[in-house]
Amino acid sequence: MTNTAVIRIEGLSKSYQTSAGLFPALNDVNLTIMPGEFVAVMGPSGSGKSTFMNILGCLDAPTVGSYALDGRPVASLDRDELALLRNRTIGFVFQGFNLLQRMSLRDNVALPLIYSGIELAERQKRADEMLAKVGLSDKADSLPNQISGGQQQRVAIARALINKPRLLLADEPTGNLDSRTGEEIMALFDALNSEGITIVLVTHEADIARHAQRQVHFHDGRIISDELTREIAA
Amino acid sequence: MLGEAWRAMGANRMRTILTMLGMVIGVGAVVLMMSIGQGAQYAIKQTISAMGSNLFILLSGSTSAGGVRSGHGGGYTLTISDADAIAELPGVQAAAPIHPGSAQVVYGPNNWNTSVIGSTPAYLDARAWPVVSGSAFTASDVRSATRVALIGQTTAQNLFGDEDPVGKTLRIRQSPFTVLGVLALKGQGMDGRDQDDSIIIPITTAQRNVFGTQFPGSVRMVMVQTTTQEVMPEAELSMTALLRQRHRIREGQDSDFSLRNLTAVADSAAESTRVMSLLLGAIASVSLLVGGIGIMNIMLVSVTERTREIGIRMAIGARERDILLQFLLEAIIISVVGCFIGLLLGIGGALLTHTLTGTMVIISGSSVLVAFSVAATVGIFFGYYPARKAARLDPIEALRYQ
Ligand SMILES: Nc1ncnc2c1ncn2[C@@H]1O[C@H](COP(=O)(O)OP(=O)(O)OP(=O)(O)O)[C@@H](O)[C@H]1O
Ligand SMILES: [Mg+2]
Secondary structure, three states, rough: OOOOOEEEEEEEEEEEEEEEEEEEEEEEEEEEEEOEEEEEEOOOOOHHHHHHHHHOOOOOOOOOOEEOOOOOOOHOOOOOHHHHHHHHHHHHEEEOOOOOOOOHHHHHHHHHOOOOOHHHHHHHHHHHHHHHHOOOHHOOOOHHOOOOHHHHHHHHHHHHHOOOOOOEEEEEEOOOOOOOHHHHHHHHHHHHHHOOOOEEEEEOHHHHHHHHEEEEEEEEOOEEEEEOOOOOOO | HHHHHHHHHHOHHHHHHHHHHHHHHHHHHHHHHHHHHHHHHHHHHHHHHOOOOEEHHHHEEEOOOOOOOOOOOOOEEEEEHHHHHOOOOOEEEEEEEEEEEEEEEEEEEEEEEEEEEEEEHHHHHHOOOEEEEEEOOHHHHHOOOOOEEEEEEOHHHHOOOOOOOOOOEEOOEEEEEEEEEEEEOOOOOOOOOEEOEEEEEEEHHHHHOOOOOOOOOOEEEEEEEEEOOHHHHHHHHHHHHHHHOOOOEEEEOOOOOOEEEEEHHHHHHHHHHHHHHHHHHHHHHHHHHHHHHHHHHHHHHHHOOOOOHHHHHHHHOHHHHHHHHHHHHHHHHHHHHHHEEEHHHHHHHHHHHHHHHHHOOOOOOOHHHHHHHHHHHHHHHHHHEEEEEEEEHHHHHHHHOO
16 A cells, blocks of 8 residues: 555535525534545535535546645646546445446446447446446346346446445445345445455445544534544454 | 437437427428429430431421411421532521321331431431431431331331331332331430331432422421530521522511520420429428428527526536437437438339339439438537537526426
8 A cells, every 4th residue: 555645635625505505514624534545524504515426536627725645736638638537437326326326237337348348248248247246137228227226236336336436435325225136235345345445435324434544523514523533444 | 329319219208209200291392392303304315316416407388379368397408409408507506397297107007106207317317316126317318308217116016016117118108118217216306206117218208209399399387406505606697698698588587497406405494404303402402401490499408498408417426518418419419310210201102103104203312311411410500509509507597407
């Protein structure tokens, strides 16, 4: 492991333009995450967790402040470089799954590989492996609207993991799962983390947050607490 | 990538088909119009080259008889010796006096009504009309008014069938004529008549033995051919001067003949056909343009509809050019497939036009190529703007789009 932080955020703020004027969703956030960390982001609804994750995922840009990913300032990257980061380095699990409705689950999971220039046969093989990992091998040819919300959530996770990202960002990945399936997913996350993947996960549930080594609490766009809850596994 | 485009088009099958229809109609119209236009141009070129080149037609003018004026070609003011004199002018290749008519022709049990042209050997030169079997009659046949005939292919077919007509004797209005030769196939004339349905005999024989005339040695028309097209204006002046002198027409008096430049008439006919086919092509191209705009319109709708999908794709690593290509490919597939169907329909339509109306159509490789490249260009051109619009979307904005 290197000493370069995976994520280094300094003085970051994000304001949304609304009809009632500028709305500050994030306010002077500072956070450093080292390689191999497993961080749970918590906080009440509307506290800015998704906004924060979108910025971490290089989908959105901060209004003020800096964000360096692996030591590279994200603001200095062009659109193609950002796309490359989203494709190879970052795996993102959305709060609302964001699956493509017209495609089979296999094609959904394989989609990031298209943009990595991987052959069709290889894409399908890897997608099937990934679906097996999340327990959905038998549904590979179904469409997203033919499966349950929890199953969709698992497909979204499979898609985020298919390109073996070094950084996994998950916005409430267990929000739609019963506690047992949630635990299964968390076991998967634990395994990934022990392989060295850095994970940032948003959750409301204390049970889920317990899997992380560190918990960051947001309130009204600010970090109000940041504590280690568990020793980093060797 | 192709599979992606295919799936996207399949998801909106009806819309894709309707968009394609715009291209189908556009390309079909262009191909149909171009093949009809090119066919017409080809047909007129054939006709013109069959007519002969650098031709004047000299018509005898009006004569006044007791205040009644006949029209052009009405009187018999031109003579065979006028034609001989014109033939001597510089730049004149041939001058053939013509006495046209029609008559019932009989050979054995067969009889046939055909056009009988009395003229001189110069006529064959002027019309560029060779004899394919047997031989032509000569100046001495004209002088001594022998009963010899050259027959066109249609006439030969109708009278002789498979028999060789050369050397046989047929009867034109009861007079026996020896067939000296068979003329080359000529096809349709400018007036649409079958030129091969004719017989050519010496003009003297025609006047004395077949049609009879009040003015032997006088004719209503003379066909004149010049050596080149360049000398035509000059020849026109010298012919007019010569004839006015021979006919003793005083200065200021109207000529008793008129001269028409057939080649100029033919050229303007060819030109108007060309303009017509260009016009047809242009009108058809407008529908191609409309088809292209249809594609742009649908692609814009499609981009808007799929904004969220674009956002998702960007979020998992699609670059601008991936998105651009995806939408461009869709537009190109629509236009190329539409073009292909349009091509088939256009060719089918052209063939149908041919079988139904007998109009000549030409489906040239170049028109097919033009239609195809135009369609591909239309696809790229009208697909580019929507595709670029999609590619330039901001990932997070696109993801939030509902
Ligand atoms: N596009 C936007 N335009 C304007 N305001 C927004 C926009 N997105 C979020 N907000 C506001 O910013 C604040 C933070 O939103 P965010 O989605 O980050 O909350 P969250 O912590 O993820 O909430 P939840 O737990 O419900 O998902 C909210 O008050 C929200 O109303
Ligand atoms: Mg949220």
